[in-house]
Amino acid sequence: MVLVGRNPDRLTAAAAAVQDATGGKTPPAYRADFARLDDVHVLVDHLRQRYQRIDVLANNAGGVVRGHAVTPDGFEETIQTNHLAGFLLSNLLREQLRNGRIINTASGAHAMGAIDPDDLRGARRTGLWRSYGSAKQANILFAAEAARRWPDIMSAAYHPGWVRSRFGTSIGVGFASRITPFAKTPEQGADTLVWLAATPAVQLTSGGYYVKRKLAQPTAATRDPRLAARLWEASLSAVGLG
Numbered sequence: 001m002v003l004v005g006r007n008p009d010r011l012t013a014a015a016a017a018v019q020d021a022t023g024g025k026t027p028p029a030y031r032a033d034f035a036r037l038d039d040v041h042v043l044v045d046h047l048r049q050r051y052q053r054i055d056v057l058a059n060n061a062g063g064v065v066r067g068h069a070v071t072p073d074g075f076e077e078t079i080q081t082n083h084l085a086g087f088l089l090s091n092l093l094r095e096q097l098r099n100g101r102i103i104n105t106a107s108g109a110h111a112m113g114a115i116d117p118d119d120l121r122g123a124r125r126t127g128l129w130r131s132y133g134s135a136k137q138a139n140i141l142f143a144a145e146a147a148r149r150w151p152d153i154m155s156a157a158y159h160p161g162w163v164r165s166r167f168g169t170s171i172g173v174g175f176a177s178r179i180t181p182f183a184k185t186p187e188q189g190a191d192t193l194v195w196l197a198a199t200p201a202v203q204l205t206s207g208g209y210y211v212k213r214k215l216a217q218p219t220a221a222t223r224d225p226r227l228a229a230r231l232w233e234a235s236l237s238a239v240g241l242g
Contacts, residue, residue: 002051003029004043034061034085035071037239044092054096056197059086059139060105064132068125075238076122082135084120087142088239098152103196104143106157106209110136111219115227117234138231140209140218145228147207154201158210163189
């Protein structure tokens with residue numbers, strides 16, 4: 001297991017928690033801020049040097065951003081941290097991932113989205129939750145298109161549910177996340193991710209969207225293969241691979 005995180009202190013704490021849970025050595029941990037695509041390139045350099053094969057890549061980074069924030073790369077921050085950075089990471093690790101899996105953390109909030117592949121820079125402001133929903137749409141569309149373009153990699157997206165965590169702290173709902181009675185524990189939120197990582201591939205639908213370990217249907221727009229293809233090409237261009 002290799003951990004990647006933005007905050008050094010939290011990354012160290014996560015590595016220690018893994019060590020305690022497994023009774024093994026502290027796992028390698030790399031700091032990378034997905035609001036900077038240069039950080040993704042540096043991360044990939046480290047991973048390529050050390051790992052010839054990656055069995056599972058969990059694209060779990062993301063969040064909700066207050067206001068209209070633009071990254072140093074010139075993209076709306078929500079779409080970059082939730083989609084573009086993970087898309088770039090997956091593409092750059094394509095060879096290491098052969099016969100492996102890519103699992104994207106999406107959300108039921110994708111139903112609020114309206115992803116526009118022609119506006120990844122966020123010139124058209126859509127509001128906080130619409131931007132987040134669009135980014136989660138992108139996660140699902142990416143998983144579906146990856147399955148079509150990379151048949152040797154099992155790809156899936158999933159909805160973790162509302163998790164009792166620091167999610168939403170930057171927009172003032174972090175406290176609510178921690179006290180909401182129906183919120184899931186982090187372990188419960190990660191259950192479908194772990195299941196997708198461990199279940200025999202023949203029992204899964206590559207490109208599928210999962211909720212509570214079951215294949216589910218995202219919104220009609222999010223099932224559109226033409227939109228998925230447009231987003232893929234626009235994303236390639238955005239991260240400098242197209």
